[in-house]
Amino acid sequence: MLPYAAYLRVYEPLTAFSESDRKAWSEYADSRDRPRRANALRAEHGESVRRLLAVPPHPAPAQESPNAYLRRVEDRLYVCPWQTRLRSWLAFSRLRGSTPVKLMDRFVPSAVADQTADDFDRYKRGGGASVLRTHIRTTTWHVPPAWFVPFDANERWLVLGSASPSQDLTTATGRNLIYVTSMAQARRRSARALQVLRKHLGDVAAGLDVEDVARWLEEFHPHSLVELDYGGLVHLMDDDALQADQSVAELAAALTGLDTGQEELAFAMYQRVILRWKSMQHLESAN
DSSP states (O other): OOOSEEEEEEEEEGGGSOHHHHHHHHHHHHOSSSOOHHHHHHHHHHHHHHHHHSSSOOSSOSSOOOOEEEEEETTEEEEEEOOHHHHHHHHHHHHHHHSOHHHHHHHSOHHHHHHHHHHHHHHHHTSOGGGGOOSEEEEESSOOGGGGTTOOGGGEEEEOOOOOTTOOGGGOOSOEEEEEEEHHHHHHHHHHHHHHHHHHHGGGGGGGSHHHHHHHHTTSOTTOEEEEEOGGGGGGSOHHHHHHOOHHHHHHHHHHHHHTTOHHHHHHHHHHHHHHHHHHHGGGGOO
């Protein structure tokens, strides 16, 4: 069963990488053994589960992942490295920083936790801020409203898939809801949204994380692609709920309403988005 997580990904053109990386990713794209898109999440999740079930557990892999998500547009190859080791380090640091020590020891022995932190510190000392740049952002049990901003409703790609009568929705395959856009469009929409929010909401806009997303997008090649993948969240939603989910369009309507003085429309559209995803988040504590 896949984790109930969504993903915001950036695919950079092959030309954005160093010469050695370009060669490696080109060979990887031609490989028959690499995980294909349909099974990539399952492969990454399985590797993580095996590490965490080990005795003692391994919060981060010993080496960086050689895998990536790939997209081809005409003859151009776009690459989104998994960066499993870096993402694991970052997630572990957040967990350790927000969890009481006694409880943390129940998850990971203190000696293992200290070693993981030391390994991460050595990695950070080996480079500048760019070494912490991840091509993938992950969130569990919901999609943050700011993640909808870079996209347009027409960029929505929905595949409902099918499940046999004996198959639970959590194990059904071929079920996706994805948005993909160009980096230029993503940056333009994020900048417009930030301008509207600052103009009408002032300091409140800072709490909506749009600026954080906009700054993150600026770190990548201007000819990249940006993808929002509902990931495992599609297995929490039935067909009707997925078809009715127009969060990107609703948030865009809220921003337009705010900018044109239609406050009631803006509030109504924003509330639709917020309430939809709050109800999803509540499932985390359901039994």
